[in-house]
Amino acid sequence: MNNNPASVFVDDVDFAFWFIAIVSLVFLIFITGFIIFSIIKYNKKNNPVPSNLHGHTGLEIVWTIVPTILVMLFFYFGLQGFLKMRNVPQKALEIKVDAGMWWWKFTYANGLEQNSAQGLTVPVDTPIFLPLHSVDVIHSFYVPAFRVKMDVVPKAAGQELNYTWFESSLVGDYDLFCAEYCGLNHAQMLSKVHVLSKTDYEAWYQSALVVQEQSQAESPGKALLSSKGCIACHSSDGSKLIGPSFKGLFGKRELVVTGGEEHEIVVDEAYLKQSIMEPAKDIVKDFPPIMPPLPLTADEVMQIIEHIKELSE
Amino acid sequence: METAGSQSYLSTHTSSRWNRGLLSWFMSTDHKRIGIMYGFTMFSFFGLAVCLGLLIKLQKLFPGSSGWEIIPPEMYGATFTLHAVIMIFLFIIPGAPAVLGNFMLPLQIGAKDVAFPRVNLLSFWLYCFGAIMAVVGILLGAADTGWTFTPPYSINTRSISIFGGDFDSISWMLTAVFILGWGTILTGINFIVTIHRMRAKGMTLFRMPLFTWSIYAASWIQVLATPVVGISLIMIVLERVMPIGFFDPTKGGDPILFQHLFWIYSHPAVYVMILPSMGLVSEIIPTNSQKPIFGYKSIAIASCSIAGVGYLIWAHHMFTTGMSDTASIIFSFLTFFVAIPTAIKVFNWLATLYKASITLTPGMLFALGFIFNFSIGGLTGMFLGSLSTDIHLHDTDFIVAHFHYTMFGGAAFGLIGGIYHYFPKMFGKMYSMKWAKASFAFMFVGFNSLFIPMFVLGFYGMPRRYQTYPDMPIFNHFQMASTIGSWILGIGVVLLLTTWIRALLSGEKTSEMNPWNSSTLEWQTATPPTLYNFEEEVEITRHPYDYETFREEVKKGTSIGATNE
Numbered sequence: 032m033n034n035n036p037a038s039v040f041v042d043d044v045d046f047a048f049w050f051i052a053i054v055s056l057v058f059l060i061f062i063t064g065f066i067i068f069s070i071i072k073y074n075k076k077n078n079p080v081p082s083n084l085h086g087h088t089g090l091e092i093v094w095t096i097v098p099t100i101l102v103m104l105f106f107y108f109g110l111q112g113f114l115k116m117r118n119v120p121q122k123a124l125e126i127k128v129d130a131g132m133w134w135w136k137f138t139y140a141n142g143l144e145q146n147s148a149q150g151l152t153v154p155v156d157t158p159i160f161l162p163l164h165s166v167d168v169i170h171s172f173y174v175p176a177f178r179v180k181m182d183v184v185p186k187a188a189g190q191e192l193n194y195t196w197f198e199s200s201l202v203g204d205y206d207l208f209c210a211e212y213c214g215l216n217h218a219q220m221l222s223k224v225h226v227l228s229k230t231d232y233e234a235w236y237q238s239a240l241v242v243q244e245q246s247q248a249e250s251p252g253k254a255l256l257s258s259k260g261c262i263a264c265h266s267s268d269g270s271k272l273i274g275p276s277f278k279g280l281f282g283k284r285e286l287v288v289t290g291g292e293e294h295e296i297v298v299d300e301a302y303l304k305q306s307i308m309e310p311a312k313d314i315v316k317d318f319p320p321i322m323p324p325l326p327l328t329a330d331e332v333m334q335i336i337e338h339i340k341e342l343s344e
Numbered sequence: 345m346e347t348a349g350s351q352s353y354l355s356t357h358t359s360s361r362w363n364r365g366l367l368s369w370f371m372s373t374d375h376k377r378i379g380i381m382y383g384f385t386m387f388s389f390f391g392l393a394v395c396l397g398l399l400i401k402l403q404k405l406f407p408g409s410s411g412w413e414i415i416p417p418e419m420y421g422a423t424f425t426l427h428a429v430i431m432i433f434l435f436i437i438p439g440a441p442a443v444l445g446n447f448m449l450p451l452q453i454g455a456k457d458v459a460f461p462r463v464n465l466l467s468f469w470l471y472c473f474g475a476i477m478a479v480v481g482i483l484l485g486a487a488d489t490g491w492t493f494t495p496p497y498s499i500n501t502r503s504i505s506i507f508g509g510d511f512d513s514i515s516w517m518l519t520a521v522f523i524l525g526w527g528t529i530l531t532g533i534n535f536i537v538t539i540h541r542m543r544a545k546g547m548t549l550f551r552m553p554l555f556t557w558s559i560y561a562a563s564w565i566q567v568l569a570t571p572v573v574g575i576s577l578i579m580i581v582l583e584r585v586m587p588i589g590f591f592d593p594t595k596g597g598d599p600i601l602f603q604h605l606f607w608i609y610s611h612p613a614v615y616v617m618i619l620p621s622m623g624l625v626s627e628i629i630p631t632n633s634q635k636p637i638f639g640y641k642s643i644a645i646a647s648c649s650i651a652g653v654g655y656l657i658w659a660h661h662m663f664t665t666g667m668s669d670t671a672s673i674i675f676s677f678l679t680f681f682v683a684i685p686t687a688i689k690v691f692n693w694l695a696t697l698y699k700a701s702i703t704l705t706p707g708m709l710f711a712l713g714f715i716f717n718f719s720i721g722g723l724t725g726m727f728l729g730s731l732s733t734d735i736h737l738h739d740t741d742f743i744v745a746h747f748h749y750t751m752f753g754g755a756a757f758g759l760i761g762g763i764y765h766y767f768p769k770m771f772g773k774m775y776s777m778k779w780a781k782a783s784f785a786f787m788f789v790g791f792n793s794l795f796i797p798m799f800v801l802g803f804y805g806m807p808r809r810y811q812t813y814p815d816m817p818i819f820n821h822f823q824m825a826s827t828i829g830s831w832i833l834g835i836g837v838v839l840l841l842t843t844w845i846r847a848l849l850s851g852e853k854t855s856e857m858n859p860w861n862s863s864t865l866e867w868q869t870a871t872p873p874t875l876y877n878f879e880e881e882v883e884i885t886r887h888p889y890d891y892e893t894f895r896e897e898v899k900k901g902t903s904i905g906a907t908n909e
Contacts, residue, residue: 078700187596208805
């Protein structure tokens with residue numbers, strides 16, 4: 032848990048922030064002070080005869096020019112930080128970010144995939160380039176401690192992805208939020224950025240891949256549930272999340288709603304397949320109809336169904 | 345001579361069959377009655393939306409780990425959507441033009457009514473129809489898109505019907521907003537024509553009161569910008585019912601295009617909300633200072649330039665959407681140019697206080713509260729116009745606090761001040777000064793203690809529209825401060841509405857024409873005004889805020905447009 036400033040953008044952003052803040056505070060104190068002064072000095076009792084002042088051209092020119100100069104400074108300082116945020120260094124390390132309702136996935140060059148619970152692990156003092164891909168609606172990749180935010184926008188085929196980058200200067204764990212409203216579990220679409228020292232990162236990078244390959248070999252279905260984000264809404268231990276739990280699901284009798292009509296079904300392979308490919312068709316009663324269709328191959332669907340069967344034995 | 349036109353507009357004036365009870369209001373084309381009907385409906389919705397806001401703040405008292413839940417996650421989206429849709433489309437966009445614009449604009453320029461009285465009534469009916477449709481729609485279907493209707497979420501989401509079955513409440517809500525838009529456009533056209541064609545003899549453009557000027561600027565925005573949002577919302581409805589793909593990327597559409605279209609309207613719309621309130625402040629301050637407004641012309645021109653520049657800066661809502669960097673830089677640059685006329689207005693109001701003779705009426709308190717709140721709203725806007733700081737603060741509680749400072753602390757405070765100011769003139773009744781001042785104290789303190797903590801929360805990265813949040817001391821403490829502030833504000837709103845209702849039911853009757861000694865035309869007629877506003881034709885011979893001449897006129901008993909014997 033940490034929102035302390037920790038990236039190369041912080042100095043620029045915070046300088047602009049505090050510059051504007053101090054100028055604003057001076058203005059606000061002047062405005063408030065003048066109002067209070069006037070109420071006391073020029074109230075009806077103290078000043079029964081008002082002056083007949085209509086205007087003063089000199090004064091009006093001054094208070095047009097001074098704010099103009101100040102806001103141009105605000106623009107300039109904001110621009111400087113922004114240009115830095117938009118110019119990605121050549122040698123940056125690329126990690127692909129995928130977002131969906133309501134999960135994150137981070138994919139590394141060697142095929143290593145990390146989910147929301149595992150977080151985004153990066154080396155310290157290294158620029159990290161993040162192409163941002165959404166599988167459904169607009170999300171927003173936001174790490175307050177790094178002053179980084181960019182919307183993750185679903186794009187039509189062939190369009191360029193949004194991107195952002197950062198370079199953290201401090202080892203630690205930082206909050207990663209979804210900042211664009213994306214429905215029911217928007218507030219749970221959280222993850223972490225783990226900044227490791229360069230040697231720790233190298234060690235982690237190799238070992239995490241080994242762990243991933245092992246678990247894929249053991250149960251490819253289980254690995255898919257994690258990497259495709261299913262576990263954000265479906266538990267494997269019987270606890271009720273947004274969707275039904277996988278535990279004991281296979282062979283269970285369920286009341287489902289199809290187009291407003293309720294009927295009972297037995298969960299079998301065909302039903303599971305349909306629920307994955309066309310999630311909006313039959314909705315288990317008392318659950319919201321919100322599961323997005325996921326781009327899975329037929330093999331992957333079978334692997335997931337196999338795993339769900341295992342969980343029901 | 346007792347003609348219909350010389351009776352109070354509140355009394356029964358003709359013997360037509362539309363003349364009984366509520367019907368005599370609902371069928372009335374009198375601009376004054378229409379204004380008051382808007383006032384009642386709008387403030388009823390305001391009360392409802394305040395309750396929703398208090399619920400949202402109550403929910404924020406508990407971080408995710410506490411296990412407490414006031415609004416469950418599946419209702420949270422619908423709650424803030426309903427709060428925002430009511431506050432924006434049913435309260436603050438009709439806002440000051442609908443209530444006080446309708447009532448005061450013809451009086452301020454010496455006209456008998458607006459240019460198209462029947463169209464004016466049609467606007468009100470459209471407003472009622474749209475309002476009922478929106479509220480029923482959201483209540484039946486728990487639409488949760490937020491008031492920004494951002495696709496593809498707003499295209500894909502299936503709202504959860506409260507009574508079972510399929511009910512597309514999002515399409516309902518969008519259609520409702522489209523219908524409300526028609527009402528707005530017609531009102532805008534009506535006011536523009538009224539101002540151009542119906543001014544009394546001698547009422548040149550630069551002799552118009554500043555409230556009229558601000559309505560004029562706002563009306564142009566309504567007429568030119570509302571069609572854009574109307575079409576965009578209908579495009580979403582079409583996408584929901586047909587596989588069209590304007591904004592859906594899986595069908596080759598572009599969701600960012602919608603955001604451009606939406607903000608092309610919705611950014612200028614914030615000036616529809618704020619300009620008329622600025623106009624009201626420009627009436628209240630000189631009246632209660634008993635001196636001319638400082639820099640009359642520059643305030644009038646500033647209103648128009650805010651309306652003009654307001655069109656060119658919409659994409660500053662979109663710095664994080666990934667639009668081209670060049671566009672971001674240009675829009676950031678242009679954004680700062682709207683700050684300058686705004687700053688000019690604030691300084692002009694302050695200078696009006698200089699060497700004045702100030703009376704702190706409830707209207708004046710709200711006007712001064714407006715200056716304070718709106719200054720914070722405007723200054724915090726600088727953080728959001730500036731590129732790098734916006735990247736950090738966008739979509740956090742900082743933004744929520746910023747726009748509440750402009751919309752509530754600004755626009756709504758101005759409107760409330762305006763109603764306090766004009767209340768005795770409109771109804772011929774006086775409210776309790778003590779209650780009115782108490783309502784200001786609670787609302788001002790409550791409002792600031794509710795929203796100042798949200799700036800801090802936003803700076804520390806608290807995203808907006810979160811039903812729950814990570815358990816961190818900095819979040820917990822400031823959320824709690826903010827929630828406590830919401831209770832104080834809640835008491836203030838109750839006091840406010842009670843003060844008005846008490847005054848209407850049992851307030852002291854008054855027929856005093858000009859209780860605050862104002863120099864503008866709308867005060868120089870009977871209280872409450874007669875059906876035709878002025879019994880004789882009015883001729884204007886001086887500047888609206890020329891208090892020196894006004895005092896001489898009062899001494900001689902010849903103030904402009906005076907109709908009492």
